[in-house]
Amino acid sequence: MPAIIDPDRDLGLISLTDRAPRPFGGAVVQDEYDLHAPWHHHDMHQLQYAFEGSMDVEDNHGRHVLPRSLAGWIPAGTRHRNSLHRIRSVSVLLSPGCVPEAGTGVRILRVSPLMREMLAEAARWPLEGGLDATGRAFFAAFARLCREWIADRAPLTLPSTTDPALGRALAHVRADPAGSRMREALHAAGLSERTLRRRCQAQIGMGWDEYRRRARLLASLEPLTATTRSIARIAADAGFESQSAYARAFRLLTGQTPTEFRRQSRP
Missing domain, CATH: 1.10.10.60 (Homeodomain-like)
Known part of the structure; x- marks a missing residue:
């Protein structure tokens, strides 16, 4: 994926799937991404994580650095921009209804061993590929755990x-x-x-x-x-x-x- 060179531009809504058959959840493996993305927002919740190295995520409240001990929770509709450069990373996307109390703004989460293993396992179900019965059960459990994870936010941000x-x-x-x-x-x-x-x-x-x-x-x-x-x-x-x-x-x-x-x- 080529780098985007105008990070101050606002792209508005970026829908990652067709709205009609939008899945309950899925993963986007980002290993080859090399980008400094402009401002944008999604119509799905996003949990973004780097297995190695680190990435940056910024919202209206500040800039967040995400090494492998931290993940970024980005609720649906949250205006943000991010930067990552050819590191092993993944985003898990969830439909808004499955995490009703998603909060507002980017939240920095401490990554437990369970969260790390589930983020890695989520790559079995690419966002555009749809879910089998096992996948639906997996993302239902993932969404329930997200409700607990986002309640334990880490105070690791730089205000803007x-x-x-x-x-x-x-x-x-x-x-x-x-x-x-x-x-x-x-x-x-x-x-x-x-x-x-x-x-x-x-x-x-x-x-x-x-x-x-x-x-x-x-x-x-x-x-x-x-x-x-x-x-x-x-x-x-x-x-x-x-x-x-x-x-x-x-x-x-x-x-x-x-x-x-x-x-x-x-x-």
């Missing part, structure tokens, strides 16, 4: 803004969380430090330092869950001054230590 100047400053942080510095961000935004800090708090609900700290934490998730690097090395690479500072910030955000999060994310 419609303010162009503040957006440039935040983009500077996202581009290089470990190396980002206030001076360069001020230059990118064309703002004074006082104005930048005030706009951060007013428009995204967190201070500048907290935004940068969260960006660094999110940048650490992929090496934490997909490599065997030491926690100290991961902390340093993400821009933290010490392993203890990293562990404190990580636990404050997730409720777990980095070691506990790593252990939980293992297949």
